[in-house]
Amino acid sequence: MSAALPRRTQAERSDAMRQRLLAATLESLAEDGYAGSTLSSIVRRAGVSRGAQVHHYPNKQALMLDAADDLLRSSYRTLGAVLLSVADEDNRLEMLVQATWEQLFATPLYRAYTELLVASQRDAVLAEALRGMLLRVSKVFEPAVEHYFMPAPGTRENLKAVFLQFACLLGGLASQAHLLNDTAHVAAQLKLWTRQAKLVMHARKGVRLPPPRPVEWDRPVHS
Amino acid sequence: MSAALPRRTQAERSDAMRQRLLAATLESLAEDGYAGSTLSSIVRRAGVSRGAQVHHYPNKQALMLDAADDLLRSSYRTLGAVLLSVADEDNRLEMLVQATWEQLFATPLYRAYTELLVASQRDAVLAEALRGMLLRVSKVFEPAVEHYFMPAPGTRENLKAVFLQFACLLGGLASQAHLLNDTAHVAAQLKLWTRQAKLVMHARKGVRLPPPRPVEWDRPVHS
DNA sequence: TATGATACAGTCCAGACTGTATGTAAATGT
DNA sequence: ACATTTACATACAGTCTGGACTGTATCATA
Secondary structure (H helix, E strand, O other), X not given: OOOOOOOOOHHHHHHHHHHHHHHXXXXXXXXXXXHHOOHHHHHHHXXXXXXXXXXXXXXXXXXXXXXXXXXXXXXXXXXHHHHHHOOOOOOHHHHHHHHHHXXXXXXXXXXXXXXXXXXXXXXXXXXXXXXXXXXXXXXXXXXXXXXXXXXXXXOOOOHHHHXXXXXXXXXXXXXXXXXXXXXXXXXXXXXXXXXXXXXHEEEOOOOOOOOOOOOOOOOOOOO | OHHHOOOOOHHHHHHHHHHHHHHHHHHHHHHHHHHHOOHHHHHHHHOOOHHHHHHHOOXXXXXXXXXXXXXXXXXXXXXXXHHHHOOOOOOHHHHHHHHHHHHHHOOHHHHHHHHHHHHOOOOHHHHHHHHHHXXXXXXXXXXXXXHHEEEOOOOOOOHHHHHHHHHHHHHHHHHHOOOOOOOHHHHHHHHHXXXXXXXXXXXXXXXXXXXXXXXXXXXXXXX
C-alpha cells in the first residue's frame, strides 16, 4: 500500500531537495530580485520547510552561490543545444543570433543572472564565482565560433571581440527591454548586429558537423 | 555674532536639504545598491536626521523617484557638456565615444542608474518614471546626432538605431566591467564599435557650431 | 510682535529576516 | 535488531527597517 512512498535513498532525497531549492531560488531571483529573494520566500516557493534549506545550505550566500552555479550550468547546456541546432542551417548566423536571444537572454533565467550580476558588485565571493563560470562558458563558445565561422577575407577582425560585443549588446538590450515597450527595437538591433557581423565573418562552407564537445560539465559531484 | 548663520530663507533651506538627501541617495545607490540603501543609512550619509527625510519625502519610493529624476537630469547635463566638447574636434566620433564612456558610463552615477534600472523591473512607478526620463534624454541626443553626423553615402542605415546599439553596448559593458578584470577589453570594444559606426556615418564637414539646445530641463520648480 | 506654517530632530513600534538550537523521522551500517 | 548518521521540521533570539508619532526651532506674515 506504500505505492506513493517508493523508499528513496538518502542521496536521491538530497538531490531532489537541492533541485527544488535551486529552482525556487532562480525563480525567486527572476521575479522578486536579489534582495526580495528572502530565505523564507524561497522555501515557501519550494514548498519545503526552513529546516531543509538550512540543512543543505548553511547560509544565504551558500545557496546563492550554488544557484549561480546551477544557472551558469543550465546556460551552458542551453548554449550547447543552440550551437548544435544551427549546425545544419545555411543561414547559421541569423539562426544563432535569434536563438541566443530567445533561448538565453529573453528568459527569466537571464533576469536571475542580472540580479546576481548586480549583487556581485558588492559581493566579492559571488563576483569571483561568476567570473569563473563565465570563463568556462566562453571556453565552450569560442571553439564553436572557430568551428562555424571564419574571418571574412580581407578583414582581420577578432571574432572573439565581435561576439563579446554581441554578448554586451544582448545584455544591455535585455536590461532595458522592459522600458522600451516597443519589441520592434529588439528585432531591429538583432538585425543590425547581424549585418555588421557579416561584414567581418563568414560561415565556413560545408560544416555539417557539430562543434567539438569540450569537457563535460553536466553533473560534477557536489562538494 | 551670527556670522555662521546667514539667515537662509525657507526655500533655500529646503533646496539645500533635498540636495543633500539626493546626493546621499545616489552615492548610497552606487555603493550599497538599491536594497542596501536604507533610509537610515541614507540620512546617516547625508548627516541629517530621520525627521528631515520624512518631512521632504513621505516614503522611500518618493525619495527614490526624486533621486532618479536628479540622476537623469544630471546625466542630461553631462551629455550636453560632452556634446559641446566635441563640437570643434575633427575626430568627433572617437572623442564622443571616449567621453561618453568615461563621463557617463564608467561613473558611480551609472552604477546608481543600474540599481534603479533593475529595481524598476519590479516597480512599475519607477519604470514609468525612468521611461519618461530616458525619452527626454534621447530627445537631446538625437538632434545632436543629426547635427554632427550624416549617413555615409551609399548606406541607408538608421543612425538612431546605431546609437541605440551604442547605448546598449556601453550598458552591457559597464555591467560586466567588474568581472572582466582586463580593462583592455573595454578599450577594444569602444574601438570596435567606432570602426563599425564609421562605416555607416560620417561627421558633417565644417560643423563648428554646437548642436541646437532644446527645451531647458535645468531647474523645473519642484512640485 | 503675535500667530501660524514650515523645517527639522529624536524615538517608538510592529513586522520581517537571518542564523541557531532543538526535536523527530527516515535511512544506513553492522 | 539496534546504533548512528542523515534529512527534515519547528521554535526562538537578535537585528534591522520603514513608517508613525511627538517635540522643538526657524521662518513668513499680518
